[in-house]
Amino acid sequence: MSHNQLSANGHLQHFLSIEGLKRPLLTEIMDRAEQFSSISSQQVKKVPLLRGKTIVNLFFENSTRTRTTFELAAKRLSADVISLNINTSSASKGESLRDTLHNLEAMHCDMFVVRHSQSGAAEFIAQHVAPHVSVINAGDGCHAHPTQAMLDMFTIRRHKNHFPDLRVAIIGDILHSRVARSQIQALATLGVGEIRVIAPKTLLPSDCQTLGVHVYHDMEAGLKDVDVVITLRLQKERMAGALLPSAREYFQCYGLTEQKLSLAKPDAIVMHPGPINRGVEIASAVADGPQSVILEQVTHGIAVRMAIMSMALGSQAEHKEVLV
Numbered sequence: 001m002s003h004n005q006l007s008a009n010g011h012l013q014h015f016l017s018i019e020g021l022k023r024p025l026l027t028e029i030m031d032r033a034e035q036f037s038s039i040s041s042q043q044v045k046k047v048p049l050l051r052g053k054t055i056v057n058l059f060f061e062n063s064t065r066t067r068t069t070f071e072l073a074a075k076r077l078s079a080d081v082i083s084l085n086i087n088t089s090s091a092s093k094g095e096s097l098r099d100t101l102h103n104l105e106a107m108h109c110d111m112f113v114v115r116h117s118q119s120g121a122a123e124f125i126a127q128h129v130a131p132h133v134s135v136i137n138a139g140d141g142c143h144a145h146p147t148q149a150m151l152d153m154f155t156i157r158r159h160k161n162h163f164p165d166l167r168v169a170i171i172g173d174i175l176h177s178r179v180a181r182s183q184i185q186a187l188a189t190l191g192v193g194e195i196r197v198i199a200p201k202t203l204l205p206s207d208c209q210t211l212g213v214h215v216y217h218d219m220e221a222g223l224k225d226v227d228v229v230i231t232l233r234l235q236k237e238r239m240a241g242a243l244l245p246s247a248r249e250y251f252q253c254y255g256l257t258e259q260k261l262s263l264a265k266p267d268a269i270v271m272h273p274g275p276i277n278r279g280v281e282i283a284s285a286v287a288d289g290p291q292s293v294i295l296e297q298v299t300h301g302i303a304v305r306m307a308i309m310s311m312a313l314g315s316q317a318e319h320k321e322v323l324v
Contacts, residue, residue, distance in 0.1 A: 149182035172232030
């Protein structure tokens with residue numbers, strides 16, 4: 001997919017998926033986010049990098065963290081931000097998605113940040129927008145959530161620095177998780193030593209072995225000596241079907257408790273993309289404990305999304321000029 005994401009000169013134009021992107025580009029995103037991370041602590045939390053640009057949030061799914069951090073990121077880059085309420089827009093009156101996009105383009109918008117329940121929606125939009133418009137995927141179906149994966153990589157680098165030395169375990173609903181797919185792709189691209197997935201067989205994709213991961217069905221074996229533990233939200237609709245017996249039994253087998261976490265390395269960090277179901281996939285003592293970096297992930301999301309937006313809409317020369 002990388003040819004759809006990069007411009008003719010090789011710069012980032014769209015950010016739709018981690019798949020196909022190279023390690024130097026992912027590293028550039030993290031390096032740039034590192035420069036932006038200090039802005040939040042300044043008295044004036046803005047840089048004029050995207051002044052005059054208009055960014056539209058198109059969220060066809062509910063979201064709190066992702067939508068808010070994208071809005072804050074755009075505003076801290078001095079862009080004009082429009083958050084379209086899909087439920088009250090013309091789309092709810094039968095207007096096609098393509099017509100909605102073309103009307104927004106006629107208002108001289110520069111970027112669409114898209115969240116949609118259908119896999120491939122962001123790529124579809126990128127294929128049908130004007131050449132000057134950039135599209136950022138804020139999560140599409142079970143397919144991808146690339147900005148979440150990058151803020152997770154940035155958080156890991158902040159604590160562990162050298163990816164090839166790491167063992168990373170991802171626990172939970174791998175089958176339906178767009179976050180897990182993007183995380184696995186990013187970890188593999190960055191050369192992580194070992195990627196483990198821990199889940200019941202019913203929550204693993206059939207092609208799991210082709211993803212370059214080691215599969216575990218047992219928490220004790222899967223967590224042994226890992227450096228990073230990522231728990232995933234267990235979607236309640238999975239418990240209503242035949243995939244899982246009950247939330248209580250899932251927590252007993254796959255919920256991250258202090259006892260289970262003790263199997264990882266003593267300095268292991270605990271991550272979760274949110275929202276958290278306490279007592280289902282993670283115990284409160286772990287979520288709020290000293291090894292948790294969950295709130296840091298939220299904070300880093302602003303800097304990482306600033307980095308991605310600025311790379312898609314601004315040149316490297318402009319970036320250096322503003323930050324020096």
